[in-house]
Amino acid sequence: MKIGILGTGGVGRTLAAKLNADEHEVMIGTRNIADTMAKSKPDGMGNPPFKEWQEQNSKVKLGTFADAAKFGETIILATYGDVTTNAIDLAGNENFSGKLVVNTTNPLDFSKGVITQNEKIGISTPVFVREIAKRVDRVRKSRTRDLHGGNRETRIARHRPTNHLQAM
Numbered sequence: 001m002k003i004g005i006l007g008t009g010g011v012g013r014t015l016a017a018k019l020n021a022d023e024h025e026v027m028i029g030t031r032n033i034a035d036t037m038a039k040s041k042p043d044g045m046g047n048p049p050f051k052e053w054q055e056q057n058s059k060v061k062l063g064t065f066a067d068a069a070k071f072g073e074t075i076i077l078a079t080y081g082d083v084t085t086n087a088i089d090l091a092g093n094e095n096f097s098g099k100l101v102v103n104t105t106n107p108l109d110f111s112k113g114v115i116t117q118n119e120k121i122g123i124s125t126p127v128f129v130r131e132i133a134k135r136v137d138r139v140r141k142s143r144t145r146d147l148h149g150g151n152r153e154t155r156i157a158r159h160r161p162t163n164h165l166q167a168m
């Protein structure tokens with residue numbers, strides 16, 4: 001299956017690598033390809049620059065958010081909490097139509113690294129989810145997979161999806 005992932009952070013990369021190993025075709029989306037490939041320092045979570053990661057995962061394509069959304073038969077949302085709606089807007093609402101959308105995002109602030117408590121971004125989870133759902137309202141089905149508290153690579157394969165869009 002063709003899968004588009006919006007988000008170049010640790011979650012997007014982890015899912016991309018696993019799905020690619022499972023023989024799915026994967027494209028990760030970013031705001032600006034040149035900027036992302038030019039990064040030379042680890043991100044705030046200590047992940048290596050994207051270019052280094054892609055050298056180890058050369059079958060995973062990199063495109064803009066719109067490229068990845070167009071590419072994917074399934075689209076995974078994996079962007080920083082409060083910018084998720086912006087990423088969807090940049091990807092183009094029309095590119096979600098009729099597709100399965102998997103939401104991994106949370107309205108949490110990881111900007112200081114590891115969170116010590118649930119530092120919300122100013123809106124509640126239901127409001128956050130409604131904002132996302134409004135923008136992808138023509139999807140066939142919206143689902144969330146809980147990747148918390150375990151090995152992301154195995155849990156993506158095992159966790160039962162819910163039948164509606166909800167943050168974890």
Ligand SMILES: NC(=O)c1ccc[n+]([C@@H]2O[C@H](COP(=O)([O-])OP(=O)(O)OC[C@H]3O[C@@H](n4cnc5c(N)ncnc54)[C@H](OP(=O)(O)O)[C@@H]3O)[C@@H](O)[C@H]2O)c1
Pocket residue numbers: 006007008009010011012029030031032036045078079080081083084086087103104105106107108110145146147148168
């Ligand atoms: N469901 C779960 O169990 C679970 C577990 C862990 C994390 N999460 C959630 O997964 C999501 C991804 O986490 P992460 O650490 O991998 O990534 P992240 O560092 O939170 O987000 C990185 C992505 O956000 C994009 N971004 C940053 N500012 C933006 C803006 N103004 N407009 C549009 N996009 C912007 C970046 O774009 P560029 O590529 O252009 O830089 C990048 O693709 C988060 O919401 C996190 O809370 C969920």
